[in-house]
Amino acid sequence: MPDALPGELREDDDFTTALYRAAIGPVSTGYYLPLFTAWDSASRFKPRWNTTAGLWTLGWLAFRKMGGAALAYVGALVGSMLLVFGIGRLFFDLSETGHITMFFTWLLTAVLVPGLWGNAWFHSHCRKRMTVALAAHTEVAQSCAALARQSSQPRRAIAVGSVQLGLLVALGLSALQFSALMQHAGIKMAGVTPATPQMASGKVKEMPVMAASAPVAVPAPKPVSTPASAVAPAAVAAKVVASAPSTAAKSAAVVAVAPAAKVASRPASAVAAPIALAGRYGVNVGLFAKADNAKNAQAKLEAAQLPTQVDTLQMKRGPRTRIRVGPFTTEAQA
Incomplete structure (x- = not known):
């Protein structure tokens, strides 16, 4: 039997599968739907690597409309950076190699955590939306239709990707301009005759x-x-x-x-x-x-x-x- 569209019920679907399909939306349904139903059947969470969530974390969270998780992720990044590179330097006298090691450890953690637990975040987000939809409608079909309208569409992925690409380009240009200004300032300083x-x-x-x-x-x-x-x-x-x-x-x-x-x-x-x-x-x-x-x-x-x-x-x-x-x-x- 062909796959049903998000928001549509198949004859062999149970209600939970139909609700998951509608909440996930048309993007990557084949990846998330078997995973979420397997977790519900086994009643336990098993980590599974998600490349998009690990390498494109903020864009992926924005695409999936998980604003709260995005804010929590940014807060954790900033807080850990201040803790490690700010307060940590006051108590630990590390060499340059130690600072480089700490930076790459922090960067690796920032990739591994969303890559391994991103699926669980999205699973929890979908279940909350399903609960709200079932409470607002009397029939499962109506709940599925409402979830499908709220799900992430391909055009949203294009918009989010364009914004993030623009930010990266702006950041790169700013870095180049700052480097040029520093070089110009260095040339000026070199031209000044020191006192002694x-x-x-x-x-x-x-x-x-x-x-x-x-x-x-x-x-x-x-x-x-x-x-x-x-x-x-x-x-x-x-x-x-x-x-x-x-x-x-x-x-x-x-x-x-x-x-x-x-x-x-x-x-x-x-x-x-x-x-x-x-x-x-x-x-x-x-x-x-x-x-x-x-x-x-x-x-x-x-x-x-x-x-x-x-x-x-x-x-x-x-x-x-x-x-x-x-x-x-x-x-x-x-």
Whole structure:
């Protein structure tokens, strides 16, 4: 005998089979009808894999009009993600491999649960609809006709699939646009000269100063020899005075000097290292290729109420603006 259409009664049908056929609808009736009737006959549920429910869960739930189950599924996904990747990271210090393993475990669970229990969800949904239809009508034929009108039709599958495909395309385009923006931002960041890479790399040989991590003495641009036995008068405190290497070893005192506004690109041949001047100590902040970056750094230092010195160094790759903090009276202050 040919199969009856959803909502129609066959002569060899019992009422339950006819109601199931009407509730399932014309899509995949041959898959669900034997399964549901077998479960009712055996009075127990036996899991059976449903590929559509496992891989296309939200679309399948929307097609079968199981809105409550769809909301519960989304809530479970979001809740488990927050629990595993949010709160879980606070208590477990996992490596990168551990995080990847947790993600794939979560993804596999999100596929296996609806794939194995999706049929049971749909079976329960059909039985609820059958109960409502029987309560609303006096005859089984009328109940079957009502269930058939409410069942999922092929055109609904096309509509749901189109919407989901559109969402996937929009998500893909958004991901591409976000990736392009991140690359553009990375290029801009690469073009900004950092504050201290020259000092960290050790390639800037023209800078006659010590490393920025420790207080250093401010070099003098025009060293002038001072006898060891001479005592500087008070008027000389505003001039730059330094002893030559041969005289400095024998000197008993060093005259305090004011910092220089500009330093030549090459130090004097007699000066092999930065000269520590009594009462005048400074700390290097950095070299800047761009004037705007130097101004920003100077503004931040001045906002912190720190004395600053700005000068220009002529280097192989062009002029560089050097910023130092100082002068300080003692090395401890620097």
